[in-house]
Amino acid sequence: MWLFDLVPCAAFETPGSRARMAKRVACTACAIAVSVVLAGCAGSSESGDHPNVVRIEASEQSPANTAPASASAQSSGEAPAASQNSAELPVSDIALSSAASAPSASAASSASSEDNKEQAKKLFKKLGIKQDFRKEFVHGDKPAKYQKYIVLHDTEGDGSAEGVIDYWDGSDAGVAAHFVVNKDGSIVQCVKLDKITHHAGFGDTGHNKKYGVEDESRDDKEGTVEIGSDFADYGMNSYSIGIEMVHVGGSGDYPKKQLEALDGLIAYIDTYYGKESKIIDHKAWRSGNSDTSEEFADYLKNYQDHRSYKKASSKS
Ligand SMILES: [Zn+2]
Secondary structure, eight states: OTTTTTSOGGGGOOGGGHHHHHHOOOOHHHHHHHHHHHTTOOOOOOOSSSOOOOOOOSOOOOGGGTSOSSOOOOOOOOOSSOOGGGGOOOHHHHHHHHHHHOGGGHHHHHHHHHHHHHHHHHHHHHHTOEEOOOGGGOOSBOOGGGOOEEEEEEOSSOSOHHHHHHHHHHHOSOOOOSEEEOTTSOEEEOSOTTBOOOSSOOBSTTHHHHHTOOOTTOSOOTTOOOOOGGGOBOGGGGGEEEEEEOOOTTSOOOOHHHHHHHHHHHHHHHHHHTSOOEEEEHHHHSTTOOOSOGGGHHHHHHHHHHSSSSOGGGOO
16 A cells, blocks of 8 residues: 555554564555454454445446546546435446447447446345445545456455444545455445545556556545655556455465455446456555465466456356
8 A cells, every 4th residue: 555665564463463464565554454453443243144234325426427438537526416326336337438439339338338237236236235435535536437457455454344444444544445345255335436545556666657557647646645766656546446355364265255255346346337347466566565465366367367266167
């Protein structure tokens, strides 16, 4: 995370991970989660597979609705009044993606957008995603056409998603991810898909160009601090969705329920946008980060190959 060089790593250690943490570098948002454990505010862990908790507030509001397909990063705004329909899904975002490149095909794409919208709604319900939006996590608008990557993280703590989000909110560090996936497969979303949040932070120098995420001043950079020429690039947040998995590197395998939930979440994001975002992990963006863990390496390859943790041969 972008603050990670500014905060002593020791602050993020858990009693049981001191040795490991000494060897690793954890990103701020991920590492902050560790403090949740230390603070004893692990929060209530959800029981059951996918809690039906859903506190659907405004839901995913699609900027595409109002944003000019043209270009400027001008935001469509939060569409404050709107929001009822939340369920929020995406039609418009999907329509925008298609319309932006092929305006003349708008009729056809709109038909398929409807299909996608329905499918995305179904996936959303099936996953039982709990929405708990925090406006403090939002750092600007991210119209659908800017969506390029899904960046995977580990929280580096065992605290629940709910506890992690509360901690982010109270830390004033300005960091968060769009989703946090609990070990039991329950998912909490705290930032809308069409908003920028700080989960990837600065990358290795040259990565903005390498990843095609030149910033263009779309992110408001609120709360960010220049940390030197070695880590000068900053654009990833403006082009990505961040997903944190509750996991401590080196602690063992990821539970099947958590991985199944991640499969479903990625499918939902793909459907929402009507396109497949490239999947990377945090350490790909900034080398030296600890996440994702070594035990996730094979899963990451599988996700990048066919968007599931399962081996291709066992794909159902
Ligand atoms: Zn991270």
